[in-house]
Amino acid sequence: MELVCPAGNFPSLVKAVDNGANAVYIGLKNETNARHFAGLNFSKQQIVKAINYAHKHNCKVYCAINTYPRENRWSRWTESVDQAIDLGIDTLIVADIGVMDYIRNKSQTFPIHLSVQASATSVEALNFYHRHFSIKRAVLPRVLSLAQVATLAKKSSVEIEVFGFGSLCIMAEGRCYLSSYLTGESPNTQGVCSPASYVQWENKGDILESRLNHLLIDRFEKNENAGYPTLCKGRFDIAGKTQHAMEEPTSLNTMDILPELYQAGVAAIKIEGRQRSPAYVATVAKYWRRAIDQVKSGRSFSAAEPISCLQELAEGKQTTIGAYERDWQ
Template sequence: MDLVCPAGNFQSLKKAVDNGANAVYIGMKNATNARHFAGLNFSPKDISQGIKYAHNNKCNVYCAINTYPRQKNWKLWAQAVDQAMALGIDSLIVADCGVMDYIRQKSDSFPIHLSVQASATNLESLNFYHQNFGIRRAVLPRVLSLAQVTQLAQQSPVEIEVFGFGSLCIMAEGRCYLSSYLTGESPNTQGVCSPSSHVRWEEQDGVLQSRLNNLLIDQYEPHENAGYPTLCKGRFEVDGNVEYALEEPTSLNTMDILPELTAAGVAAVKIEGRQRSPAYIATVTDIWRRAMDAVQDKTASPTSADRHKLASLSEGRQTTIGAYERSWQ
């Protein structure tokens, strides 16, 4: 399996490449990608520099143009495709059918990877995208059980990529309306879940409060680690109890089921985290490179120290294998 790692800037790209990534995925400095944060992502100069560095080290570079264009801004998405292809990107990660069709108007064979934002969870969807747009790979949403992933991987006409580690979205990607409900801006169109312009931090009597569009999402005592405010992972008062109403912060970690994913025929494991630091990328890539090599070569697996390190880098300092462990389908 390939190890596909995130890069929010050139330094993160170098760390991923240096620590054993087979491919690195990036985004441009606009709303065409689903990690559109200030200070994040790549300029054309950065992309050229990153491609050169990665290719010199036998690593591919993918560009995520995986949000959904609105008609009035269509040119932005078209320009992003033109620019990425002209710069020599290895593949485009796309969710929108119109963007895929635009790519195919330019090239019959340019590699398209179906983004997780497309929410393709069944064989008929994969067949549709393959037959109509010639996709080569599909990234599955993080809502499928191991049995479902195995079944798809064995029947799919294209390669299957799954998320292996990082922040866990509890929704079916591409179908989340919570952010747009609260702020009017959606990660599916503007590329940001909890846009920074709507985030406020306030301290009252030593308690740190986080607000999203003036709605109190969570508050933290001095001894608690504060997380970035998202509506789905906020704490609310429900029937007199303050609790995580939807999902408590935790990270996905599929390291323990890597042999099963390998046996299923999964082509690539993806690490989430383009918004994370270069140091984070270096550590996670190194541990996962060794873990995947160990499965392939049947050598010693990562140490307990490695596992502890991954847990310490996780949301809420805890991990789960998420929907993979479901026994039902």
């Protein structure tokens, strides 16, 4: 079972590698990846430096080119594929079938991992991608129960990777229209739910207001942690009560069911958080490395201590195992 950790910049990559990641995933400095924030991601020179450091420590580097190309900017995606492969990236994480076809016309053997953005949730879908594009692995959306994940790991033609820790999304990945409703910019093509140019902050005495394209998303009291404004995690007045209407800030943490995921044949655990700090990456990687090693060794496993420590790093300082606990299919 691989531990796949996020790296939004070189310091985060170093922390992930030093704390036991088997692979790190990165993005280029453009909208071809689903974490297209200012200050994040890698230039050509930084990628070379990252690959050298990771490979020196027996760690792979995956590159996410996992947004959906716009017709008038198709060359941005193909140029990004060319650059990543030429620089020595180990694997590309891809959602769009046109991009996959371009990769296969360039190389019949270069490893492709199906991105969570493709929202593939059935054996038939995974086998389709394997048959037509020879994908090696698929990252599953965070909408499946443990029983469904186990079935896919058993029956599909490809390796299965699942998210183990990090922010959640109420949408089936790759299918979100909420932010484009407010801004006209889609996260599926722009690589970010709330583009910075549409975000406004305003202090009103002891109250901090966050807005997205001038629409009020939330108000934060003096001692509250202020989250980045996204429509799905905003607080709204509903029937006279102010509340999170769609999703409370919370993080996924599947460490409690790690032995079951391992027994099911899950090939890799993915940590979300390319937008998070190097300290976050270091701490999460350390605890998950320890947990995976314990489970693989067959030693008795208790997630109580790491779950308690990781709680401090979670959104809203609360965690859930999300859809994994569902008993229906």
